[in-house]
Amino acid sequence: MDNVTLTVLGLGLGTFAIRLTGYLLGQRVPQTGPWARGLEALPGCLFAALVTYLLLQGQGPEWIAGALAALTAALTRSLSLTMIVGIGVVLLVRGL
Amino acid sequence: MPSQMSDKSEFFMGARESVPLALSVTVYGMAFGLLAPQAGFGHGDVGVMSALVYGGSAQIVAVERLISGSVAMAAVIAGVALNLRLMLMTATLQDELRGRPRWQIALGVQSTTDANWALTKGAQASGRAVGYWYHLGGGGAVYVAWMISTLGGSVLAQLVPAPERLGLDFALTAASIGLLRGLWKGAGDMAPWLVSGAVVVIGMSVLGVDPSLAMIAGGIGGAALAGVRGLQQEPQNG
Secondary structure, eight states: OOHHHHHHHHHHHHHHHHHHHHHHHHHTSOSSHHHHHHHHHHHHHHHHHHHHHHHHHOOHHHHHHHHHHHHHHHHHOOHHHHHHHHHHHHHHHHHO | OOOOOOHHHHHHHHHHHTHHHHHHHHHHHHHHHHHGGGGTOOHHHHHHHHHHHOOHHHHHHHHHHHHTTOOHHHHHHHHHHHHTHHHHHHHTOHHHHTTOOHHHHHHHHHTOOHHHHHHHHHHHHTTOOOOHHHHHHHHHHHHHHHHHHHHHHHHSTTTOOOGGGGTGGGHHHHHHHHHHHHHOOSGGGHHHHHHHHHHHHIIIIISOOOHHHHHHHHHHHHHHHHHHHGGGGSOOOO
16 A cells, blocks of 8 residues: 555544544543543633644734634624634734 | 424534534645645545545644655654544543444544534533534534535645635634633633643743644643642532
8 A cells, every 4th residue: 555545544543543532531531520520621621722722823913813803702702703803803914 | 591402403503503613624624635735645535534534633744744755654643643632522522422322423423523522512511402413513514614625625726825815824713712712611711721721832832842742731731620629629528
């Protein structure tokens, strides 16, 4: 098999295994107590980490757009409005 | 609160509400489609990889490895490392998947991406009674966007404008900020989230660790604080 086929199959299998393993490991976590609280908090924490990482990739314009997008999100809770403001501001600031 | 929804209407609700996310996914998909031919991928390879892996950043990283001359094994390891965070996500799908037939469990975990997972968890955080079919509906919509954009990017490579010119490279960040807002449950989230962010900043900027590792450490760090924090308030019943 060539490099491309091996990569496609390897990553396909590996990714499915990761997704399934996560679910199976999560089954073994107790339903109450600190482990359950941690698992409950995990979605927000993981996304806070992801947003931090994405903002670290950017610079001034992305940080300004990120701040205004966050403000929009906080006030409106609207996903599409947050995206429109973020993309609009980044375009505007880059063009200045 | 909605009353009992049918599986089908829950599925389409998830699909509908993930449409804005599909835009950010499309930008990523185009980027992958443009990149892959440089690593020797034909259109068919692009389609099969997107269909099987269904993981944006991991596919891009793996292809970048190949372009820079790595062997398949190194490309797979790089992609798998980036996808390790999916393990933390499917771990939180217990209520959605428990007691379902195996094929539904397989479909449920495989359709999990950052986007539809955060959408589902955010909807639940705001008290809506959505679960498996909502998650699957979001995954289905994102899947369609992913297939069309990766294939489109590879077929129409010359016609696609650079995403930076339209500000679309920021779509993923803006979408993630919107999703994060949905996951906010109250003031108690503040400290764990700050810990998560701080761990990523320190990990990447000070210690120089790999971004995918820093992200996982950040997620676990914040969740650990949230888990341990309640210990003092728990009743001391042995």
